[in-house]
Amino acid sequence: MASIINMPRLSPTMEEGVLAKWTKKEGDKISPGDVIAEVETDKANMDFPLEDEGVLLKLLVKEGTTVKLGDPVAILGEVGEDPVKALADLKLGSVAAPAEAKPAAEAKPAAEAKPAAAKMAKDPEEETAPANAPASAAKTAAAPVAPPKSVAPPKSETLNPQPSTLNSTGRVKVSPLARKIADERGVDVRSISGSGPGGRVVKRDVLEARAGGRTRAAAPINLEDVLGPASQMRKAIARRLTEAKREVPHIYLTADATVDRLFDLREQLNELGGPKVSVNDLVIKAYAMALRRIPEANSSWTAEGIVRHGRVDISVAVSIPDGLITPVVRGAAEKAVTDIAQEVKSLAERGKQKKLKPEEYSDGTASISNLGMYGVREFVAIINPPEAVILAVGAAQKRAVVRERDGKDEMIIARQMTLTLSCDHRVVDGVLGAQLLAEIVKILEKPMAMVI
Numbered sequence: 373m374a375s376i377i378n379m380p381r382l383s384p385t386m387e388e389g390v391l392a393k394w395t396k397k398e399g400d401k402i403s404p405g406d407v408i409a410e411v412e413t414d415k416a417n418m419d420f421p422l423e424d425e426g427v428l429l430k431l432l433v434k435e436g437t438t439v440k441l442g443d444p445v446a447i448l449g450e451v452g453e454d455p456v457k458a459l460a461d462l463k464l465g466s467v468a469a470p471a472e473a474k475p476a477a478e479a480k481p482a483a484e485a486k487p488a489a490a491k492m493a494k495d496p497e498e499e500t501a502p503a504n505a506p507a508s509a510a511k512t513a514a515a516p517v518a519p520p521k522s523v524a525p526p527k528s529e530t531l532n533p534q535p536s537t538l539n540s541t542g543r544v545k546v547s548p549l550a551r552k553i554a555d556e557r558g559v560d561v562r563s564i565s566g567s568g569p570g571g572r573v574v575k576r577d578v579l580e581a582r583a584g585g586r587t588r589a590a591a592p593i594n595l596e597d598v599l600g601p602a603s604q605m606r607k608a609i610a611r612r613l614t615e616a617k618r619e620v621p622h623i624y625l626t627a628d629a630t631v632d633r634l635f636d637l638r639e640q641l642n643e644l645g646g647p648k649v650s651v652n653d654l655v656i657k658a659y660a661m662a663l664r665r666i667p668e669a670n671s672s673w674t675a676e677g678i679v680r681h682g683r684v685d686i687s688v689a690v691s692i693p694d695g696l697i698t699p700v701v702r703g704a705a706e707k708a709v710t711d712i713a714q715e716v717k718s719l720a721e722r723g724k725q726k727k728l729k730p731e732e733y734s735d736g737t738a739s740i741s742n743l744g745m746y747g748v749r750e751f752v753a754i755i756n757p758p759e760a761v762i763l764a765v766g767a768a769q770k771r772a773v774v775r776e777r778d779g780k781d782e783m784i785i786a787r788q789m790t791l792t793l794s795c796d797h798r799v800v801d802g803v804l805g806a807q808l809l810a811e812i813v814k815i816l817e818k819p820m821a822m823v824i
Contacts, residue, residue, distance in 0.1 A: 374462060375448050377447065385414055392410045392435065395408060401451075402428055408420055416729075563581070565577070622795070626793075627790075629813040637819045650716075653713040656688065659763055660684045662812040683737060689753075699719035700734070700736040741762060762794045765791060768789040771787075789816070
């Protein structure tokens with residue numbers, strides 16, 4: 373007898389998923405444990421296995437379709453069973469076949485969606501600049517959600533450069549020196565009438581345009597908004613972080629750590645061979661040790677009360693194309709730094725490939741986010757519930773530092789790292805958070821504790 377196959381929950385926070393690919397086709401025999409599809413969840417691409425046996429009679433949704441949790445996606449039946457009759461028996465006669473299913477909203481093709489302003493960006497290999505943006509791209513075929521109206525400047529501001537400045541390819545002729553000066557002074561060479569040979573824009577044209585001595589006209593710009601679908605991961609990030617900022621009373625504590633010794637330790641560890649240790653690996657270790665020493669901060673708020681965790685599992689924020697994911701380093705306080713380095717590398721690589729299992733990115737006890745590699749001095753991070761703390765790590769920079777020596781103040785140059793701890797005030801109040809942050813700084817400044 374035919375039965376409905378519904379979209380299962382493939383990750384702890386999944387509310388809907390994109391049926392990315394059918395791995396079985398209509399008429400295929402299914403055995404228990406067979407994977408019938410790949411589903412894009414809010415965290416990763418997951419296999420969709422069946423525990424039943426039968427024949428895949430009918431696929432009800434098209435690849436690329438967003439399906440809510442529990443909605444029907446296919447029909448399983450017996451050999452020789454009529455799919456049409458099965459649809460009628462299951463009262464699914466109105467369910468569209470895959471070819472007719474409504475897919476999730478799709479972004480316009482790159483050639484159409486790319487705004488003209490992007491097409492006019494300077495190419496460092498070119499000696500010329502584009503003269504005019506192309507006409508508006510053809511309208512995208514009807515989609516489930518209509519895109520916003522395009523935005524264009526008033527006609528009075530949409531003037532073309534003089535024809536004499538154009539070469540045979542329709543690009544503005546400009547000398548390398550004129551381009552360099554224009555870039556430095558913020559002058560758009562497309563708006564200048566060239567006075568050089570053949571209408572070429574030369575140095576004096578740019579200088580006069582900057583000084584206001586020459587009439588300048590703006591090239592037409594076609595700025596068109598493009599509506600594209602949000603990935604399941606981006607939807608989950610939006611939902612969870614909005615809830616976190618709304619529901620969790622955040623407090624923020626900031627401190628600087630002098631990390632010259634930390635960098636020396638990293639260099640010594642890497643000279644020994646084995647997995648390369650990053651600064652972030654050392655900070656993860658220090659953070660975990662501090663949580664072990666201040667166990668009250670290693671907690672979570674629940675409706676039933678406050679959970680004091682016996683384990684120290686650090687969720688590490690990893691950037692991926694669709695957003696970010698937080699793979700978890702289990703038992704980080706007890707692991708060697710080199711083991712943490714190897715594990716973080718493996719988790720990050722598989723996270724970017726969307727190959728992590730749910731148990732590898734869920735149920736941490738505290739989070740860490742590091743933007744130091746991007747030159748960010750300091751920032752505040754949003755708590756990842758039900759965790760009560762997240763550590764935001766800034767860049768390690770050489771700064772002027774005043775210290776006391778022999779009763780006198782002296783200024784030295786030291787490498788410092790700014791750390792900001794976000795705390796759930798329901799669990800970790802100011803004093804407790806300050807104690808945890810001070811312990812993190814202490815370990816980072818005397819890092820040999822991490823290896824002995």
